[in-house]
Amino acid sequence: MSAAEEVVTEGQAVEAVPKRAMTLGTGTSLTVLVLLLVIPLLVKNFIIFQMTMLLIYGVAVLALNILTGGSGQFSLGQSAFYAVGAYTSAILMEHAGVNYALTLPIAGLICFAFGFAFGQPALRLSGVYLALATFALATAMPQLLKLGYFEHWTGGVQGLVVTKPDAPFGLPMSQDMWLYYFTLVVTVAIYVGSINLLRSRSGRAFMSIRDNEIAASSMGVNVSLYKTLAFGVSAGITGVAGGLGAIAVQFVAPDSYTITLAISLFLGMVVGGVGWLPGSFVGSAFIIFVPNIAESISKGLSGAVFGVLLFLVIFLIPHGARQIAIVGQQLAGRLRR
Amino acid sequence: MELFTNQILAGISTGAIYACMALAIVMIYQAIDHLNFAQGEMAMFSTFISWQLMQWGIPYWVAFVLTLAFSFAAGIAIERALFKPLTKAPILTQVAGFIALYSIINSCAGLIWDFTIKQYPTPFGSSPFLGSQLISTHQAGMIGITLLMLLGLFFFFRYTRIGLAMRAAASLPESARLVGINTSWMIALGWGMAAAIGAVAGMMIAPVVFLEPNMMLGVLIYGFAAAVLGGLTSPFGAVVGGFLVGVFENLVGTYIPGVGNELKLPIALALIITVLVVKPAGLFGRPIVKRV
Numbered sequence: 001m002s003a004a005e006e007v008v009t010e011g012q013a014v015e016a017v018p019k020r021a022m023t024l025g026t027g028t029s030l031t032v033l034v035l036l037l038v039i040p041l042l043v044k045n046f047i048i049f050q051m052t053m054l055l056i057y058g059v060a061v062l063a064l065n066i067l068t069g070g071s072g073q074f075s076l077g078q079s080a081f082y083a084v085g086a087y088t089s090a091i092l093m094e095h096a097g098v099n100y101a102l103t104l105p106i107a108g109l110i111c112f113a114f115g116f117a118f119g120q121p122a123l124r125l126s127g128v129y130l131a132l133a134t135f136a137l138a139t140a141m142p143q144l145l146k147l148g149y150f151e152h153w154t155g156g157v158q159g160l161v162v163t164k165p166d167a168p169f170g171l172p173m174s175q176d177m178w179l180y181y182f183t184l185v186v187t188v189a190i191y192v193g194s195i196n197l198l199r200s201r202s203g204r205a206f207m208s209i210r211d212n213e214i215a216a217s218s219m220g221v222n223v224s225l226y227k228t229l230a231f232g233v234s235a236g237i238t239g240v241a242g243g244l245g246a247i248a249v250q251f252v253a254p255d256s257y258t259i260t261l262a263i264s265l266f267l268g269m270v271v272g273g274v275g276w277l278p279g280s281f282v283g284s285a286f287i288i289f290v291p292n293i294a295e296s297i298s299k300g301l302s303g304a305v306f307g308v309l310l311f312l313v314i315f316l317i318p319h320g321a322r323q324i325a326i327v328g329q330q331l332a333g334r335l336r337r
Numbered sequence: 338m339e340l341f342t343n344q345i346l347a348g349i350s351t352g353a354i355y356a357c358m359a360l361a362i363v364m365i366y367q368a369i370d371h372l373n374f375a376q377g378e379m380a381m382f383s384t385f386i387s388w389q390l391m392q393w394g395i396p397y398w399v400a401f402v403l404t405l406a407f408s409f410a411a412g413i414a415i416e417r418a419l420f421k422p423l424t425k426a427p428i429l430t431q432v433a434g435f436i437a438l439y440s441i442i443n444s445c446a447g448l449i450w451d452f453t454i455k456q457y458p459t460p461f462g463s464s465p466f467l468g469s470q471l472i473s474t475h476q477a478g479m480i481g482i483t484l485l486m487l488l489g490l491f492f493f494f495r496y497t498r499i500g501l502a503m504r505a506a507a508s509l510p511e512s513a514r515l516v517g518i519n520t521s522w523m524i525a526l527g528w529g530m531a532a533a534i535g536a537v538a539g540m541m542i543a544p545v546v547f548l549e550p551n552m553m554l555g556v557l558i559y560g561f562a563a564a565v566l567g568g569l570t571s572p573f574g575a576v577v578g579g580f581l582v583g584v585f586e587n588l589v590g591t592y593i594p595g596v597g598n599e600l601k602l603p604i605a606l607a608l609i610i611t612v613l614v615v616k617p618a619g620l621f622g623r624p625i626v627k628r629v
Contacts, residue, residue, distance in 0.1 A: 068429070074429075121610065121614050124613075124614050124617050125610075125613055125614070125617060126617075128371075128372050128565065128569065129565060129613055129617060129619075131372075132561060132562065132565050132606075132609070132610070132613075133610045133613070135558075135561075135606075136603065136606030136607060136609070136610055139558070139602055139603060139606065140602075140603030140606065140607070143600055143602075143603055144603070263436060266429075266432075266433075266436075267433055267436060269429075270429050270430055270432070270433040271433070274427065274429055300444075300447075300448045301444050301445070301448055302444065303440045303441065303443055303444025303447070304440065304441045304444035304445050304448075305444075306437075306440050306444075307436075307437040307438065307439070307440035307441030307444070308437075308441060310433060310434075310436070310437035310440070311419065311434065311437045311438075311441075314423065314426065314430050314433055314434055314437070315422060315423070318423065318425070318426035318427065318430045319426075319427065319430070320430075
């Protein structure tokens with residue numbers, strides 16, 4: 001084999017997305033926020049529940065987006081962090097009687113530590129190897145949760161039932177609606193925080209690692225620190241999403257957090273557009289609603305219909321929902337002129 | 338000591354399954370530079386085709402050859418129809434495409450042949466091999482076929498023009514195009530070959546794990562692990578990796594107390610990751626030198 005074959009200019013796994021292209025404009029963001037505030041007042045409880053799940057998965061996809069779109073690392077292990085977050089919240093609420101709102105930051109912190117620790121060995125791996133390592137984590141997690149040692153806390157295979165919180169201060173709201181607004185507040189906080197994170201010094205460090213690791217390290221970026229930090233932040237946010245998910249679904253069990261969840265989150269990121277944070281919520285809508293649509297089109301062939309729809313999406317918009325947003329922006333710019 | 342040797346033998350015989358699959362994975366990785374998540378499902382579908390042919394009364398080896406031809410053609414067709422248009426799309430989008438393909442094939446096979454478990458014949462018989470209770474003649478035959486395929490691939494890539502062209506197209510596409518290689522067709526050819534190898538793997542595995550649409554799921558995971566362990570650039574490494582994973586898995590299940598069937602997979606994967614942390618390109622892979 002020739003020497004030329006061994007020296008490969010490393011192809012970028014993740015496209016470079018400029019910082020400014022990562023978010024929506026202020027006007028659009030506010031419009032979306034107002035819509036999110038008003039819609040629940042007009043629809044049924046079940047739809048409110050689905051919107052809650054949309055926000056929760058959106059946060060989880062956002063977390064993956066920070067890791068992959070921000071720092072260029074690939075993960076199929078997000079379901080593990082989601083599971084840890086969900087179990088932390090559930091155990092704290094049911095065994096220790098902690099208030100549901102307080103369990104979320106704890107879940108976030110624990111997952112941050114877990115992700116940071118996992119990021120250490122993962123540092124030596126990249127690309128498919130990292131994918132395999134994270135994949136291993138995702139397959140191991142449900143089995144670990146089933147282990148007899150923890151059964152007293154985790155409820156083993158049976159899982160744990162979580163009580164749904166009531167609206168506080170005697171607000172005249174259904175539980176679903178209260179939970180929706182609670183989730184919305186957390187989501188907005190995380191979204192704004194993430195955008196600011198990516199605009200900060202650390203965010204620029206993430207992106208420089210994504211775009212060219214060697215160049216980043218020669219510019220003085222502490223590559224290993226920021227890589228593990230990206231893992232930690234992503235895991236922490238996923239953990240909060242997991243905690244919210246546990247409260248919303250009112251139930252945690254090992255088999256809800258299999259590799260399928262990790263793959264869904266990955267698909268959500270791709271459909272939404274890698275590196276485009278608002279796209280996370282579009283992607284989350286895709287992974288929540290499209291399987292249902294596929295099921296309603298054909299029961300026996302729902303998997304095939306889902307696959308075909310997914311192919312359609314990636315054929316039409318290979319760069320995800322971001323592509324539509326960019327075209328929209330250009331059109332708007334032309335109209336203004 | 339006898340327990341130990343027996344477990345190793347048993348490990349080798351399950352390892353042969355993983356080696357088969359890993360070989361197919363490495364093949365397509367060489368051709369297109371990605372892991373194909375739908376590989377297992379493609380193999381499963383091919384196996385169903387051969388089963389259907391045999392149900393219609395066609396003898397085993399004729400069905401075998403027909404299935405290989407079908408898989409080869411289907412692999413090329415899938416590449417031309419679905420993945421060629423995505424060549425310019427980001428890599429992660431292509432990975433999403435693999436997942437979509439997985440979902441489509443799995444669901445179609447389930448609809449055509451339903452999810453009941455089916456017996457699959459073996460051409461080698463299933464009596465004990467050389468008096469050993471642990472390896473049957475089928476498993477020995479499977480190991481033989483895997484090694485034969487490996488040898489064939491080695492000669493193909495090493496000594497034929499088209500093999501050389503494929504390697505060139507995979508490692509440096511632009512330079513390959515400049516010397517007149519049709520890189521786009523090389524990729525299609527890689528898909529075809531990977532599908533055919535996958536079909537062989539599927540037909541060898543089916544008598545052991547039985548035929549049903551989800552039969553490849555576990556095998557694919559171990560196959561990936563084996564391919565990554567052996568080094569994704571080396572077909573030989575993939576086969577060795579397959580056997581190693583099989584042996585690992587068996588020894589872990591036997592010697593570590595409290596490890597049931599459920600924990601075997603996580604522990605095997607953890608071991609593999611430990612190996613990777615020490616040797617990031619896999620045991621036999623060539624490390625890639627990065628250029629700024």
